[in-house]
Amino acid sequence: MIYLDNAATTFPKAPGTLERAVELYRELGVSPGRGNHDLAMRASDAVEEVRAKVATFFGAPDPTRVAFAANASDALNTVLLGLVRPGDHVVATRLDHNSVLRPLHHLAATGVIAWDAAPFDDAGIVTADAVEALLRPNTRLVVMAHASNVIGTVQPVAEIARRCAARGVPVVVDAAQSAGQVPIDMAAMGIGALAFTGHKSLYGPSGIGGLVLMPSLDVETSRFGGTGMDSASLVHTRSYPLRLEAGTLNLLGVLGLGLGLDFVSLEGVEAIHAREAALLRRLRDGLVSIDGVTVYLASGGLSDRVAVLACNVAGVHPQDVGAILDGDFEIAVRVGVHCAPLAHRDLGTIDRGAVRFSLGAFTTAADIDAAIAAMRAIATG
Numbered sequence: 001m002i003y004l005d006n007a008a009t010t011f012p013k014a015p016g017t018l019e020r021a022v023e024l025y026r027e028l029g030v031s032p033g034r035g036n037h038d039l040a041m042r043a044s045d046a047v048e049e050v051r052a053k054v055a056t057f058f059g060a061p062d063p064t065r066v067a068f069a070a071n072a073s074d075a076l077n078t079v080l081l082g083l084v085r086p087g088d089h090v091v092a093t094r095l096d097h098n099s100v101l102r103p104l105h106h107l108a109a110t111g112v113i114a115w116d117a118a119p120f121d122d123a124g125i126v127t128a129d130a131v132e133a134l135l136r137p138n139t140r141l142v143v144m145a146h147a148s149n150v151i152g153t154v155q156p157v158a159e160i161a162r163r164c165a166a167r168g169v170p171v172v173v174d175a176a177q178s179a180g181q182v183p184i185d186m187a188a189m190g191i192g193a194l195a196f197t198g199h200k201s202l203y204g205p206s207g208i209g210g211l212v213l214m215p216s217l218d219v220e221t222s223r224f225g226g227t228g229m230d231s232a233s234l235v236h237t238r239s240y241p242l243r244l245e246a247g248t249l250n251l252l253g254v255l256g257l258g259l260g261l262d263f264v265s266l267e268g269v270e271a272i273h274a275r276e277a278a279l280l281r282r283l284r285d286g287l288v289s290i291d292g293v294t295v296y297l298a299s300g301g302l303s304d305r306v307a308v309l310a311c312n313v314a315g316v317h318p319q320d321v322g323a324i325l326d327g328d329f330e331i332a333v334r335v336g337v338h339c340a341p342l343a344h345r346d347l348g349t350i351d352r353g354a355v356r357f358s359l360g361a362f363t364t365a366a367d368i369d370a371a372i373a374a375m376r377a378i379a380t381g
């Protein structure tokens with residue numbers, strides 16, 4: 001089987017990481033931060049070690065401002081609900097995923113906020129001008145996908161953050177697709193908050209992600225519960241990171257995330273990205289040479305994007321393309337509307353969606369050549 005659905009989740013994970021995570025969990029699998037006994041403290045230390053790794057990986061100065069979450073969606077809910085107040089305005093982008101769009105839609109539908117989505121240009125980029133044009137005096141924050149999960153373009157977040165900072169507006173980045181594929185330095189790029197998920201290009205298991213904050217940005221608690229701290233009080237802990245973590249952590253997930261981060265750091269984000277970009281070019285060049293295949297917004301060298309490519313075959317429904325790739329060629333891809341409805345509307349693919357190929361650290365040139373050959377066979381009937 002050839003797996004080209006890594007934007008959904010990377011598969012397989014790095015050799016040995018899951019085994020090692022389970023081994024550590026067997027040794028330390030008690031409730032971290034909830035007991036004074038030796039094992040609970042060792043479990044807490046293991047969690048804090050991963051917290052520090054996350055902060056370093058994203059160029060954030062303070063590990064206590066790393067709050068673990070279930071995934072990027074969970075972290076985005078935490079930061080959006082924790083920052084906006086009634087009457088606020090929010091700017092997002094038309095490339096955003098439903099994990100940004102739906103919380104904003106909900107907040108708007110319940111009368112809490114108004115929001116606008118900045119358009120992308122012909123190259124699939126949301127420019128700083130496009131974002132700045134939407135800022136209002138009451139804009140509370142800008143939230144945006146760093147990399148599009150449909151077309152793979154990487155947005156000029158540093159420039160956008162610089163312009164927004166001049167207007168006193170923090171930028172919240174959804175790094176679900178970029179973390180592990182694009183170097184991120186929150187301090188250097190001026191990012192106020194970053195949501196990440198562990199199971200994509202950080203090569204961790206599903207069920208773990210997090211929110212990373214710069215110390216200048218305070219986020220209010222939107223979910224309340226036990227933290228193992230101030231237990232006599234009815235008030236949820238105000239200190240970070242527990243302010244944004246209610247209930248027992250996903251310890252196995254945290255351990256797996258730490259090992260995934262070790263793998264990515266050892267390989268090097270730039271090295272992984274360079275390999276994937278070369279394969280992405282190979283895929284794009286192969287697909288555009290096939291009559292009847294349309295590739296969406298994938299011109300140029302592609303070294304400035306994540307390894308995601310969307311296309312369609314004339315006269316064949318994307319669901320059928322996916323079924324044939326799977327059934328006849330044992331190639332796994334994602335088809336349909338990829339949780340980014342505004343992007344699909346603008347690409348003209350909202351009705352049928354598209355076929356999405358997404359590469360990972362273990363994708364080979366042979367995988368790409370097999371995918372091109374399969375698409376040629378489908379396009380020529």
Ligand SMILES: Cc1ncc(COP(=O)(O)O)c(C=O)c1O
Pocket residue numbers: 007008071072073074096097099145147148149174176177197198209339
């Ligand atoms: C751009 C983007 N944001 C957010 C998410 C949500 O990630 P998760 O499902 O891990 O919460 C995804 C997942 O596909 C994504 O591609």
